[in-house]
Amino acid sequence: MSQFCQGLGGLLLVLIFAAKGAGAAEIVATVVDDDGEAIRHAVIHAEPAAGAAPNGAPTETVIDQIDKLYTPFVSVVRAGTRIRFPNRDNIKHHVYSFSRAKKFELPLYAGRAAAPVLFDKPGEVTMGCNIHDWMIAHVLVVDTPHFAVTGDDGQARLGGLPPGDYRVRVWHPGMKGKRKAKPQVVRLGDGNAELRFEIRLKSRHKWWREKPDDADERYERNDG
Numbered sequence: 001m002s003q004f005c006q007g008l009g010g011l012l013l014v015l016i017f018a019a020k021g022a023g024a025a026e027i028v029a030t031v032v033d034d035d036g037e038a039i040r041h042a043v044i045h046a047e048p049a050a051g052a053a054p055n056g057a058p059t060e061t062v063i064d065q066i067d068k069l070y071t072p073f074v075s076v077v078r079a080g081t082r083i084r085f086p087n088r089d090n091i092k093h094h095v096y097s098f099s100r101a102k103k104f105e106l107p108l109y110a111g112r113a114a115a116p117v118l119f120d121k122p123g124e125v126t127m128g129c130n131i132h133d134w135m136i137a138h139v140l141v142v143d144t145p146h147f148a149v150t151g152d153d154g155q156a157r158l159g160g161l162p163p164g165d166y167r168v169r170v171w172h173p174g175m176k177g178k179r180k181a182k183p184q185v186v187r188l189g190d191g192n193a194e195l196r197f198e199i200r201l202k203s204r205h206k207w208w209r210e211k212p213d214d215a216d217e218r219y220e221r222n223d224g
């Protein structure tokens with residue numbers, strides 16, 4: 001199919017869903033650990049139980065490097081999204097990923113914009129920095145436009161969903177048993193659906209690194 005036809009197909013779907021928009025519903029999901037404590041940085045994503053998710057225009061998003069940290073720490077994007085990695089620090093960073101869903105490398109000098117990176121395959125991607133060991137960011141690439149990341153309260157809200165049945169999944173970079181995790185199936189009418197996911201996390205050092213207290217002095221001296 002030509003790009004134009006695909007674009008047109010996407011547009012028609014958008015129109016159809018816009019027409020149904022009045023009945024759009026919301027999924028409110030809360031993610032907790034086995035003690036009931038809220039878990040932030042968890043991704044919730046919902047796929048229609050039947051058929052594919054609606055097409056969408058290609059989008060772009062940003063993962064910043066500020067104060068020698070990636071922001072945000074966890075992102076979720078739809079396959080086909082381009083991510084920009086601007087360097088807001090006045091030192092060099094070197095973004096890399098060895099993940100199967102996207103392998104790449106970007107040596108980044110302050111003030112120079114690198115081309116955005118296309119994330120075209122669903123899966124999990126972990127980015128590090130060759131220079132600053134503690135810099136880590138995680139991206140989950142999914143096949144649906146319906147997703148959100150939990151905040152400090154462990155809550156994620158997925159809005160504007162057309163009525164229908166959805167498989168709703170949770171993901172977190174440190175989650176135990178990711179592959180065996182079963183989705184919750186929910187039927188959305190006009191109202192909201194409230195879901196609760198209980199997950200267990202691996203020990204923190206497997207998915208998080210603390211920025212050292214002396215990180216700034218350490219790297220100011222040698223500009224790298």
Ligand SMILES: [Cu+2]
Nearest residue numbers: 093094129132
């Ligand atoms: Cu760095």
